[in-house]
Amino acid sequence: MKQLKVFADRMSQPSRAVIIFCKINGIDFEEVRIDLRKGDHKSKEYREINPMGQVPAIVDGSFKLFESHAILRHIACIFPGVSDHWYPADVFNRAKINSILDWHHSNLRRGSTTFVQSTILAPAVGLPLNPQAACEAEKVILSSLSIIESIWLKGNARFLLGNPQPSIADLSLVCEIMQFEVLSENDRERILGPYPKTLQWIENVKNETNPHFEEAHNVLYRFKAKQRSKQGSLGGLPAKL
Template sequence: MTPPSRAVIIFCKVNGIDYTERKVDISKREHLTPAFAEINPMKQLPAIVDGNFKLFESHSILIYLACAFPGVADHWYPADHFKRSKIHSVLYWHHSNLCRAAADEAEKFLVSSLSEIESFWLKGDWPFLLGGNQPSIADLSLVCELIQLKVIGSIQESSAVD
């Protein structure tokens, strides 16, 4: 399972959002079929269907789920626009840095990105990115990516992963 798909599933489970998981076998190129292209024209995972609404890109999905489903705790995607802006910064940084580092297997770039996480995003005494005791969708998205990088051996030691 891809880290972005994992983040969406974890978010749904943690927040009690009822969903039906449809497994798409990438090895069989099921994501390239015309049927899947109806859901996601980019033919990538994850993608969701909620009634007649179709959405792709994990960060867009996480934001949608946080806003569309009552009962999702505010810490995931706070109403406060300053906190939301910080979440957006992490999400955009994530796609510009960690995803590129993993795809290109650029170890030097990955080390630099991990250093940025440690020195900028995780500075202070708080366990989460926004300086609080509760995670946001930015924390969830980032941790799924970091766990994947650790599992495949791209990360040896980093306080960002711990």
């Protein structure tokens, strides 16, 4: 019997992080799709699971939990098959990973979600583009990427903190950056182009977690292809929104 249920929409970056984490660690779980575009997350039924109406959330027997970082930490602690490098038992290494995860909320994540919402997602839900919000969000993203490269990927680090194997912080942050796949090629190139270490780090995380990483991102690649085909028929989106 599958005990663990993961409520997720793979278009959401923290949902993908939790799904990839479960798969790479061989955890037996049931993925329950909460379709954000259909408003499944707002249903009374889903709010019984996560009153915040967000994804992901998990149910393990009678235990319910939301917030992806809390979920990743929890799964790492309760499933004995999870390798130590994901969330080390050593309190000092663990504290450094917690520090990155906490930092993430008000920095990379804040910039990334605002940028994607103000450019790509706004028109999809009938809202106007918001170039000012996008411009400010871009500054937050660039500052966040500079910090990642100069502090946590300094030297020839393969993973954050110079670790030889990835942690839940690597997975969470890389899934966040992968959201830029849905942006116009110009936006994505302008934002990520100047950060070669970040691009290499994304590849390292992919390589350590494939085939699950690519499989979880397929929905994003399909969305991207659809966007490109729309842009083609519209003569392309402006380079700078």
